[in-house]
Amino acid sequence: MGSENSTWATLRDKLKNHRNVRMTRNEDKFDVGKPDVTFGIRLTEFNKVTGFIELKYLERWPPRAPIVKIKHYTQAQKDWLFDQGETGGCCFLFVQVGKEYFLFDYKQAQHIGSVPKDWWYKHNAAHWPQLMGLHALPLLVRIVSSKTEDI
Numbered sequence: 001m002g003s004e005n006s007t008w009a010t011l012r013d014k015l016k017n018h019r020n021v022r023m024t025r026n027e028d029k030f031d032v033g034k035p036d037v038t039f040g041i042r043l044t045e046f047n048k049v050t051g052f053i054e055l056k057y058l059e060r061w062p063p064r065a066p067i068v069k070i071k072h073y074t075q076a077q078k079d080w081l082f083d084q085g086e087t088g089g090c091c092f093l094f095v096q097v098g099k100e101y102f103l104f105d106y107k108q109a110q111h112i113g114s115v116p117k118d119w120w121y122k123h124n125a126a127h128w129p130q131l132m133g134l135h136a137l138p139l140l141v142r143i144v145s146s147k148t149e150d151i
Helices: 004-015 075-086 117-122 136-147
Strands: 021-025 037-044 047-058 090-097 100-105 126-128
Touching: 004 021, 004 047, 004 090, 047 075, 075 090
Parallel strands: 047 090
Antiparallel strands: 021 037, 037 047, 090 100, 100 126
């Protein structure tokens, strides 16, 4: 059985050996809605990006449910991602469903909890059908870089 902790372990373990990536798990009881992970990526010597990732876990897709809901994905978390994302922050929602992984940017993350499963496949920043491979880092760096082009 997995959990949000196992989702964190997967993300951390897949990226921990890359010298240009740093991630820290946040446990902030005072900043309501603050995401679980703070990250930093050094793209070049003078181009560095920091941001936040909210982690969520579903053991499996809900059977026969028209809308996929995530227990403990709160409005405060959505608001935090949106507010920071709108001011130029790199904010993401990273969801594990069984053995699948989805990365949503802060705008896409606003819809999670009110959309069906097929929406997830059509509207994500990244999707990994199985356990994330080493190809995840270049994709994550590309996604983060594209989010910072207008800053």
